[in-house]
Amino acid sequence: MARILSILVGLFFTVALAWSFGKGAYQQITEPPAATAEHEFHLLPKEVSFASDGAFGKFDRQQLQRGFQVYKEVCSVCHAIRHVAFRDLAALGYNDAEVKAIAKGFQVPVYNNATGEVNTREGMTTDYFPPVMYGGQGTPPDLSLITKARHEGPAYVYSLLTGYQDQPAELLKKFPDSKTPDGLHYNPYFANLNLAMPPPLTADGQVTYSDGTKATKDQMAKDVSAFLIWTAEPKLEKRKQTGWPVLGFLLFATILGYMSYRNIWAGKKH
Amino acid sequence: MAEADGVRRRDFINIAAVSAAGVAGVGIVVPLVSQMSASADVLAASSTEIDISSIQPGQAIKAIFRKQPVFVRNLTPHEITEANKVDVSSLRDPQTLEERTKEGKENWLITMGVCTHLGCVPLGAGEGEPRGEFGGYFCPCHGSSYDTAARIRKGPAPKNLEVPDYAFTTDTVVKIG
Amino acid sequence: MSFPWAKEYKPSHPFMQWMDDRLPLPRLVYNSVGGGYPVPRNLNYFWNFGFLAALCLVLQIVTGIVMAMHYAANTQVAFDTVEQTVRDVNWGWMMRYAHANGASAFFVVIYVHIFRGFFYGSYKAPREMVWLLGVVIFLLMMATAFMGYVLPWGQMSFWGAKVITGLFGAIPFVGEPLQQWLLGGFAPDNAALNRFFSLHYLLPFVIVGVVILHIWALHIPGSSNPTGVEVKTESDTVPFYPYYVAKDGWAIGVFAILFCTALFFFPNALGHPDNYIPANPMSTPAHIVPEWYFWPFYAILRAFTQDFFFIPAKLMGVLAMFGAILVWFFLPWLDRSPVRSGSYRPLYRKFFFFGLIPAMAVLFYCGGAPAAEPYVMFSQIAALYYFAHFLIVIPIVSAIEKPDPLPFSITESVLGHDEGAQLRPAHGATEAVHGEA
Numbered sequence: 001m002a003r004i005l006s007i008l009v010g011l012f013f014t015v016a017l018a019w020s021f022g023k024g025a026y027q028q029i030t031e032p033p034a035a036t037a038e039h040e041f042h043l044l045p046k047e048v049s050f051a052s053d054g055a056f057g058k059f060d061r062q063q064l065q066r067g068f069q070v071y072k073e074v075c076s077v078c079h080a081i082r083h084v085a086f087r088d089l090a091a092l093g094y095n096d097a098e099v100k101a102i103a104k105g106f107q108v109p110v111y112n113n114a115t116g117e118v119n120t121r122e123g124m125t126t127d128y129f130p131p132v133m134y135g136g137q138g139t140p141p142d143l144s145l146i147t148k149a150r151h152e153g154p155a156y157v158y159s160l161l162t163g164y165q166d167q168p169a170e171l172l173k174k175f176p177d178s179k180t181p182d183g184l185h186y187n188p189y190f191a192n193l194n195l196a197m198p199p200p201l202t203a204d205g206q207v208t209y210s211d212g213t214k215a216t217k218d219q220m221a222k223d224v225s226a227f228l229i230w231t232a233e234p235k236l237e238k239r240k241q242t243g244w245p246v247l248g249f250l251l252f253a254t255i256l257g258y259m260s261y262r263n264i265w266a267g268k269k270h
Numbered sequence: 271m272a273e274a275d276g277v278r279r280r281d282f283i284n285i286a287a288v289s290a291a292g293v294a295g296v297g298i299v300v301p302l303v304s305q306m307s308a309s310a311d312v313l314a315a316s317s318t319e320i321d322i323s324s325i326q327p328g329q330a331i332k333a334i335f336r337k338q339p340v341f342v343r344n345l346t347p348h349e350i351t352e353a354n355k356v357d358v359s360s361l362r363d364p365q366t367l368e369e370r371t372k373e374g375k376e377n378w379l380i381t382m383g384v385c386t387h388l389g390c391v392p393l394g395a396g397e398g399e400p401r402g403e404f405g406g407y408f409c410p411c412h413g414s415s416y417d418t419a420a421r422i423r424k425g426p427a428p429k430n431l432e433v434p435d436y437a438f439t440t441d442t443v444v445k446i447g
Numbered sequence: 448m449s450f451p452w453a454k455e456y457k458p459s460h461p462f463m464q465w466m467d468d469r470l471p472l473p474r475l476v477y478n479s480v481g482g483g484y485p486v487p488r489n490l491n492y493f494w495n496f497g498f499l500a501a502l503c504l505v506l507q508i509v510t511g512i513v514m515a516m517h518y519a520a521n522t523q524v525a526f527d528t529v530e531q532t533v534r535d536v537n538w539g540w541m542m543r544y545a546h547a548n549g550a551s552a553f554f555v556v557i558y559v560h561i562f563r564g565f566f567y568g569s570y571k572a573p574r575e576m577v578w579l580l581g582v583v584i585f586l587l588m589m590a591t592a593f594m595g596y597v598l599p600w601g602q603m604s605f606w607g608a609k610v611i612t613g614l615f616g617a618i619p620f621v622g623e624p625l626q627q628w629l630l631g632g633f634a635p636d637n638a639a640l641n642r643f644f645s646l647h648y649l650l651p652f653v654i655v656g657v658v659i660l661h662i663w664a665l666h667i668p669g670s671s672n673p674t675g676v677e678v679k680t681e682s683d684t685v686p687f688y689p690y691y692v693a694k695d696g697w698a699i700g701v702f703a704i705l706f707c708t709a710l711f712f713f714p715n716a717l718g719h720p721d722n723y724i725p726a727n728p729m730s731t732p733a734h735i736v737p738e739w740y741f742w743p744f745y746a747i748l749r750a751f752t753q754d755f756f757f758i759p760a761k762l763m764g765v766l767a768m769f770g771a772i773l774v775w776f777f778l779p780w781l782d783r784s785p786v787r788s789g790s791y792r793p794l795y796r797k798f799f800f801f802g803l804i805p806a807m808a809v810l811f812y813c814g815g816a817p818a819a820e821p822y823v824m825f826s827q828i829a830a831l832y833y834f835a836h837f838l839i840v841i842p843i844v845s846a847i848e849k850p851d852p853l854p855f856s857i858t859e860s861v862l863g864h865d866e867g868a869q870l871r872p873a874h875g876a877t878e879a880v881h882g883e884a
Contacts, residue, residue: 268690
C-alpha cells in the first residue's frame with residue numbers, strides 16, 4: 001500500500017516535470033528565443049595580470065600610488081570610495097605628512113547641530129573619503145568594493161576602461177534596433193553594451209606620474225585597477241602571508257596525525 | 271631492546287601529534303582574543319583637536335576625547351591663586367597646578383571629565399552647574415569634590431581628575447591625544 | 448545502550464571517583480566518544496564526515512559569535528559594519544572569511560555525510576531515528592544559512608530574502624499574509640533583518656540540541672558500517688578511543704588544510720560578487736542565485752515552468768522544492784530491502800551511481816546557471832529522475848532486487864574468516880536485541 005502511494009506521488013511529480021519539459025521543448029522548437037545583441041557582442045574581460053595576483057602576490061606600492069593618482073584626478077569626480085579612510089592610504093607607502101596633505105585636499109561634510117546646515121571642512125586622516133554628488137545621467141557606483149563586486153573584477157575594470165570603441169557595423173546590421181542611445185557609450189565589456197559613463201581615460205599623459213612611468217591609457221587603466229584591488233581588500237597581503245605558515249603548520253600536524261593514526265591501528269586489520 | 275625502542279618511538283609520535291593539536295588550538299585562540307581589542311578605526315580616532323578661542327575666563331567647555339568627556343577650563347586669576355594657596359602635602363593626590371598645566375598657559379586646565387571614583391561625569395563644566403565647595407568640580411554620584419586645579423579634596427575619589435596628553439598646536443587650538 | 452563487551456568507565460583518580468558519584472560527565476564522555484563506545488572496525492573514510500560536521504558546527508558558532516560582536520542588524524549600517532569588521536577589526540577579515548567559507552565547508556561535509564547514508568543504507572532499521580533527526584538538522588541548517596546570508600545586506604542578501612519569502616506567497620489562500628508575517632512588512636527591511644539576525648543566532652544552538660539527540664540515537668544501535676552487517680562479536684569492533692579518535696584526528700588535519708587553502712587563497716570563490724554591492728530595493732541583479740548549497744533545490748524550484756492541471760507552476764515548484772527534502776523523511780520506509788549496504792545491492796548501486804549522482808550533479812550545475820535554455824530542460828530531466836529515484840525506483844528495486852551474498856560478519860569481511868562468530872547461532876543475541884529481524 002505504502003509502495004503504491006509512493007509510486008503515485010512519484011508519478012505526480014515526474015509527470016508534471018515531463019509536461020513542463022515537453023511544453024518547454026515544443027516552445028523552444030516552434031518559437032526559438034531571439035538572439036540579442038548583448039548575447040552576441042558582450043565580451044569577457046581581457047587577460048591582465050597584477051602584482052597582487054597569485055598565492056605569493058604582493059601589492060606594487062608604486063603602482064598603487066599611481067593608481068590612486070588616477071583615481072583622484074579622474075575617477076573621483078563622479079565615483080566615491082566611501083569604505084576607505086585617508087589613514088588607510090599609509091598602506092600605499094605614504095608617510096604621515098603626505099596622508100595629512102591628501103586628506104586636507106578633500107572637503108568632508110559636517111552637520112552643524114546649531115544651524116542644521118551641512119557645511120564642509122578640510123578632511124582629517126580619520127575621515128573617510130567623502131561622498132560624491134553627481135547630477136548627470138546614470139548612477140556612478142561607489143568604487144571601494146568594485147573589484148570584488150564584479151566577476152573577475154580587476155580585469156573587468158581594466159577592460160571597461162580600455163574597451164570603449166565605436167559600435168561595430170556588424171552589430172547594427174544584425175540588430176538595427178540596438179543602436180547606442182544618445183548620451184550612452186558603446187563598450188563590449190559592459191553587460192548591456194551601452195553605459196552612461198563617457199570614456200574616462202581619453203589621452204596618453206592625462207595624468208602626470210611623478211615616478212617617471214609613462215602615463216599611457218593602458219598604464220593608467222592598469223594602475224587604477226591595481227588601486228581598486230587594494231581598496232576592495234586592503235588585507236589581501238596579510239591574508240596571503242598568514243596563509244602560508246598556517247598551511248605549513250597544518251601539513252606538518254597532519255603528517256604527524258597520520259603517523260599517529262598508523263601507529264595506533266598498527267596490527268589492527270580493517 | 272629493539273622492542274622497547276620501537277614502543278618509545280611510537281609513543282613519541284602520538285605525543286607529538288597531540289602537542290601539534292594543542293599548538294593549533296592556541297593558534298586559534300590568539301585571533302579570537304585579539305579581535306576584541308580596539309579596532310583600527312577606533313585607535314585612529316584617538317586624538318581630538320579643540321578650538322578654545324571662545325572660552326572666556328571662568329568658563330569651561332566639554333569636548334569628546336576617546337568617547338569620553340574632557341573638560342577645558344579657562345581659569346580666572348582668582349581661581350589660580352586659590353589653587354596655589356593649597357598646601358600640596360595635605361592633598362590626597364599631591365600635585366601642584368603647575369604640574370597639571372602647560373608652562374605659560376597656567377590658566378588652561380584640561381582634564382578628563384571622568385570622576386576617578388567610579389567614572390561618573392562631574393558637574394561644574396557646564397553653564398550654571400554646581401562646582402562644589404572647592405570651586406572646581408563636583409561629582410553628584412558619590413559626592414567627590416574637586417578644587418580649581420581639579421584635584422580631589424573631599425569624597426571617595428582616590429585621584430585627581432586625569433590630565434590627558436595634550437599640546438597647543440596654536441594659541442587657540444589644543445590637540446588632545 | 449551498548450554492547451556487552453563495552454569497557455566500563457573506571458575512575459583512575461579519587462577526584463574522578465568523587466565526580467562520577469555526583470555528576471558522571473566523564474563517564475558520559477567515555478561512553479560516547481571514549482574507550483567505552485565499541486565501533487565497527489571496518490569503517491571507511493566516509494564515516495569521518497559526521498565528526499567533521501560537528502567540527503564545522505563548532506567553527507560556525509565560534510566565528511559567528513565573533514561576527515555578531517561587530518555586527519549591527521540595521522539596514523542603514525549592516526553592510527558597513529561587515530566591511531568595517533573586515534577592514535579594521537583585528538583579524539576581522541579572517542573571521543568573516545572563515546564564517547562565510549565555513550558555511551560552505553559545513554554543507555560540503557553534510558552532503559557527503561548524507562550521500563554516505565544513501566549509499567550504505569544508514570537510514571534503515573534500527574537507525575531510522577538517527578536519519579530523521581539528521582534530516583531535521585539539514586533543514587535547520589538550510590534555514591540558518593539562508594538567514595545568515597541575508598545579514599550582510601548586500602544585493603544577493605536582499606533579493607534572496609525577497610525571493611525565498613516569496614515562495615511562501617505561492618501557498619494558496621494564506622500565502623500573502625504569511626509572507627508579510629515572515630518579513631514583518633511588504634518587503635525585506637529592518638523588521639526582517641532584525642528577526643533574521645535573532646533567529647540566525649538562535650538556530651545554531653537548536654542544531655546543537657538536535658545533534659545531541661542525533662548522536663544519542665546513534666549510540667543505541669551503534670554505528671553502521673560499509674558491509675551493512677550488524678556487529679556480532681567483540682572482534683567486529685574497536686573502541687572509539689583511541690582508534691577512531693586517531694582516525695578522525697588526522698582527517699581533521701586534511702579538512703583543515705583544504706579549508707585554510709580556500710580561506711586564505713580563494714576566500715571569495717564560492718561567494719557571489721553581487722553581495723559586495725549594498726542592497727538596493729529598486730534594482731534587481733541581472734542573475735539572482737542562492738548560495739551554491741541551495742542550487743539543486745533551486746533548480747527543482749525553477750524546473751516547473753508549466754501549470755499542471757489546476758496547480759499553478761509557481762506552487763508546483765514550491766511543493767516540489769520542499770518535497771525534494773521531505774521525501775527523505777520517508778526513505779526508511781520506501782526502501783524495504785533487507786540489505787543495507789549498496790555494496791551488496793547490484794541493482795540499487797547502478798541506480799545510485801548512474802542515476803542519483805548524475806542527477807544531483809546536473810541539478811547542482813543548473814541551479815547556479817541562468818534560468819534559460821538549455822539549463823531549464825536539463826534540470827527538468829534531472830529533477831524528474833530525482834523524484835523517480837526516491838518514490839518509484841527505490842520501492843520497486845528493493846522489491847525485485849536479488850542482493851549479493853553478505854559476509855557472515857564484519858570480522859569475516861575484514862579477515863576472511865571469523866572463528867569467534869561461527870561458534871554462535873546464525874542470528875546472534877545482539878541482533879535479536881536490536882530487533883533487526
